[in-house]
Amino acid sequence: MVRIIMHGCNGRMGQTISRLVKEDNDVQIVAGIDPFDGPVNDYPVYKNINECDIKADAVIDFASAQAVDNLLSYCLEKKLPVVLCTTGLSEDQLKKVEEASKSIAVLKSANMSVGVNLLIKILKENAKVLADAGFDIEIVEKHHKMKKDAPSGTALALADSINAANDNRFAYVYDRSPRSEARRADEIGISAVRGGTIVGDHDVIFAGEDEVVTFSHTAYSRAIFGKGAIAAAKFLAGKESGWYDMQDVIK
Numbered sequence: 001m002v003r004i005i006m007h008g009c010n011g012r013m014g015q016t017i018s019r020l021v022k023e024d025n026d027v028q029i030v031a032g033i034d035p036f037d038g039p040v041n042d043y044p045v046y047k048n049i050n051e052c053d054i055k056a057d058a059v060i061d062f063a064s065a066q067a068v069d070n071l072l073s074y075c076l077e078k079k080l081p082v083v084l085c086t087t088g089l090s091e092d093q094l095k096k097v098e099e100a101s102k103s104i105a106v107l108k109s110a111n112m113s114v115g116v117n118l119l120i121k122i123l124k125e126n127a128k129v130l131a132d133a134g135f136d137i138e139i140v141e142k143h144h145k146m147k148k149d150a151p152s153g154t155a156l157a158l159a160d161s162i163n164a165a166n167d168n169r170f171a172y173v174y175d176r177s178p179r180s181e182a183r184r185a186d187e188i189g190i191s192a193v194r195g196g197t198i199v200g201d202h203d204v205i206f207a208g209e210d211e212v213v214t215f216s217h218t219a220y221s222r223a224i225f226g227k228g229a230i231a232a233a234k235f236l237a238g239k240e241s242g243w244y245d246m247q248d249v250i251k
Contacts, residue, residue, distance in 0.1 A: 002027045002237045003056045004230075005080075007071055008063030009045060010038025013085070016226040017060060027230055030054050033063070049074045056080060057237040060229050065089050072100045081105035081236035083229050085112055087153065098243065105239035109246040110157035112228030116202070117246040119217050120161045123204065127162040130213060135206035136183060137162060137170070142193040142201040150192035158204055159188050 004021070008014045009032030018041060021029050031054040032045040046052045049071060059082045061071055068086055075082045084097065084106060100106055111117065131137065141155040151174065163170050170188045173179075183189070200219035205212060219225075228246060235249045 002058065002234050003030045004028065004233050005030065005049075005052060005054070005056045005059045006032045006043075007049065007059050007061040007067070008034060008086075009041060009043075010034040010036055011062055013062035013222060013226060013229075015039065016222050017062070017229060020223065020226050020230060024230060027234060030056050058083060058233040060233050061086050062229070065093065068093055069096065072096055075104050076100055079104060079240075081233075081239055082107070083232040083236060084108040085225070085229055088149075101241060101243035103241055105236045105242050105244065107232045107236055107244040107246070107248070109228075109232075110153040112225040112232065112246060113200075113217070113219060114228050114231065114246070114250055115224065116154055116157075116217050116219075117228075117250050119202075119204075119215060120157060121247065121250065123158060123161045123215065124165050127165045127206075130206040130208070131162070131166050131170075133208060134185070135208040135213070136185070137187075138189040138191070138205040138207065140191045140193065140203045140205065142195070142198045144197050144199065145195050147194060150194065151190045152192070152200070152202075154200065154202055155190050155192070158202060159190060162188060162204070 004027060006014050006017060006029050018029060021027050029043050031052050032041055032043055033049045034045060035047045059075060059080055061082060062085045065086055065088045068089060081104060097106055139155050139158055141152045143152060159172060170186055173187045173189045199222060202217050204215040232249050
């Protein structure tokens with residue numbers, strides 16, 4: 001049984017993971033951390049993680065960037081592995097995460113979905129064949145209207161996986177409207193759509209002469225990210241140090 005501390009337990013993802021854990025006999029949330037009151041949980045909730053003295057095997061974090069520094073300090077003190085799902089970390093915070101990974105196990109990934117990470121793996125293995133054959137590469141990502149960043153971190157991770165397989169020879173183009181020129185061969189176009197309640201939709205398009213190959217992933221629920229985070233916590237439990245991502249989990 002893997003014992004988890006849920007950091008950000010009263011948020012949408014915290015509650016999603018709490019629900020999913022109830023259906024999983026191999027994992028248990030033993031404590032939650034959240035400064036905000038919310039639904040009644042079937043585990044003790046602390047407003048500050050430093051107040052928690054319950055023994056655990058890993059922390060899942062879906063809180064805020066402002067809380068990450070304190071979280072890392074706590075995990076370093078307790079020698080606790082952490083699945084770091086909070087986005088929007090500063091360069092200074094990312095350096096702290098990297099330094100922490102020398103002493104504790106840290107898993108951070110652009111997207112926690114198993115399906116997206118399998119797509120990244122597929123692209124790494126096949127993108128060079130299509131690129132060498134002269135296929136033009138475009139990525140179209142769609143998200144709900146409340147998402148502030150564009151393009152998505154997942155779109156960039158997909159582009160990076162293609163680029164890594166091709167000796168990083170592609171430049172990224174985010175907006176073609178001011179250019180008014182024909183597409184170049186050495187670029188990956190990345191387009192963002194925002195609207196409604198779209199959870200997440202990514203299409204990687206390889207457009208060649210008289211044929212198009214498209215790799216797609218559609219998220220219908222935030223539950224897929226929760227399932228990935230739980231799988232990551234199980235993977236990290238018992239590990240002493242190192243920086244991991246979801247590619248390590250799906251192996």
